[in-house]
Amino acid sequence: MVSLTGKASEMTRKNFFMLVMLSAFLLFVTASSAAFADDKTPIWTKLCASCHDGKTAPDAGELRGRYRTVDDFTAAVKAKGAPCMNIVKNDEKIIRKIAAEIGIRNGTK
Numbered sequence: 351m352v353s354l355t356g357k358a359s360e361m362t363r364k365n366f367f368m369l370v371m372l373s374a375f376l377l378f379v380t381a382s383s384a385a386f387a388d389d390k391t392p393i394w395t396k397l398c399a400s401c402h403d404g405k406t407a408p409d410a411g412e413l414r415g416r417y418r419t420v421d422d423f424t425a426a427v428k429a430k431g432a433p434c435m436n437i438v439k440n441d442e443k444i445i446r447k448i449a450a451e452i453g454i455r456n457g458t459k
């Protein structure tokens with residue numbers, strides 16, 4: 351009997367652990383899909399900022415200083431961007447939008 355109760359409580363602990371893990375996972379999925387669904391979040395924040403934090407890659411301010419026009423910035427993304435940026439390299443429209451988001455304007459040269 352004692353061992354039965356022991357096994358039962360062990361099962362409960364395992365189930366509880368699984369429940370906690372599942373909740374954490376669901377929370378993560380909901381939180382990340384919410385971030386992508388929010389259209390007001392800049393594309394820069396969603397697609398670029400995680401790497402361009404000033405440590406892994408130059409941050410927004412640094413890029414703004416380096417590229418004076420949207421054209422320069424767009425060309426740099428396509429030519430100098432790391433392979434991990436391939437998802438945006440072929441979409442100039444997005445790159446130009448991002449340039450505007452981080453404060454690069456045409457004609458400020």
Ligand code: HEC
Nearest residue numbers: 397398401406407408416426427430431432434435438448
């Ligand atoms: C997975 C990480 C990652 C993501 C995401 C990312 N980048 Fe990069 N990016 C890099 C790395 C690494 C470099 C190379 C940095 C270097 O050479 O100093 C780079 C280089 C660049 C450069 C050239 C900088 C220079 O002057 O050499 C630009 C411009 C740039 N990224 C823009 C973007 C934009 C815009 C996005 C979002 C659409 C983006 N990156 C997303 C990692 C990333």
